[in-house]
Amino acid sequence: MTLIVKVTARSERVSLGRLLTAPLGLDVWETHPDHLVLRAPDAEVERIERMGFAVEQLHETDSYVSTFAAPVTAEAAAPAVAGYHSAESMEADLRRLAEDHPDIAQLVEIGRSLENRPIWALRIGERRDSPTKALFLGCHHAREWISVEVPYLLAEDLLNRSGTNPVARWLQQGEIWVAPMVNPDGHEFTRTTDRLWRKNRRPNPGGSMGVDPNRNYGYMWGTLDVNTSSHVPSDETYVGPRAFSEPETRAVRDLMGVHRFRAVVTYHSYSQLILYPWGYTSDPIADPDDRSRMDQLGRRMQRAIRRVHNETYTVQQASRLYPTAGDTTDWTFGEYDVPSFTVELRPRSQAQGGFILPPSQIQPTFEENRPAAMEVLRTVFAA
Secondary structure, rough: OOOOOOOOOOOOOOOOHHHHHHOOEEEEEEEEOOOOEEEEEEHHHHHHHHOEEEEEEEEHHHHHHHHHHHOOOOOOOOOOOOOOOHHHHHHHHHHHHHHOOOOOOOEEEEEEEOOOOEEEEEOOOOOOOOOOEEEEEEEEOOOOOOOHHHHHHHHHHHOOOOOOOOHHHHHHOOOEEEEEOOOOOHHHHHHHHHOOOOOOOOOOOOOOEEHHHHHHHOOOOOOOOOEEEOOOOOOOOOOOOOOOOOOOOOOOHHHHHHHOOEEEEEEEEEEEEEOOOOOOOOOOOOOOHHHHHHHHHHHHHHHHHHHHHHEEEEEEEEOOOOOOOOOHOOOOHHOOOOEEEEEEEOOOOOOHHOOOOOOHHHHHHHHHHHHHHHHHHHHHHHH
């Protein structure tokens, strides 16, 4: 049995940072100054208590899932599934967008998953030879369904507004690429079997499954061995046997290598954060101009989001959430020196559903994130 628990330090001698960096295989959901929220088997929960931490059980995992989502079945779409895409319906909708806008949209297969599903990206723009390009990614982590919907709705919105400025001007100047479902195998597994599955579906030695795609990129890959960036195949954040071992991350690598995008935004959930490099170290970006550029753009995104539904997304260096090595934005910034952001979408906490965001929240989450994406695009097309 696995439990979702709140963990606090009993004394100053027992730090939460120690728990984050201990290789215990924990599934960390939230980090706060005074507590963590995580999921772990009950035996590991007992071990955490023996380490000197105070543990409060919030939910038993199965009951938590049933509280926020009706059981996921292959036979019928439960209410919590309706409104969210499957891999098949995503392909159909992206194909429809391309067919409805043949002069400015092209559906491109950028790779194939381990289970041979196509990984799709929609290229939007009138020119094919412009160096001015931006990339939006979704669903590295299978259970983060809202991270599929926001980039998809962004692509749909850009095409619907393609006749009016500033979008029309941007599409005349360059290209906007949107890949809403980087991890289709894992996403399908969450729809049919395990709603909280995080990784892809790589069979690992020893019988476990999955590599965390957002720990498998090449920049500083494998330099950490902690709960949030693990070398143990059964752990939720398993980095894989080598950098770019997974076809899903190779698809993004190859796309970036060809097109050299000038900005990258990758959507995740949850916590309402705007994260920028570095994740692998607590040291800030060394170049003060780069650091200022990233922080200022992040704060413009934050203000744009707040103006829509008065929701606050916190801007911070990624490692302040928790340490990660081999993630997408460390790689795109570290290798290509372009503005790179991880946006953690709604909700703010597990008490509001966590990874299981109600379908009624899809549209408002997109509405507040659309102007933030526009801020990124203004920066790209003004360069």
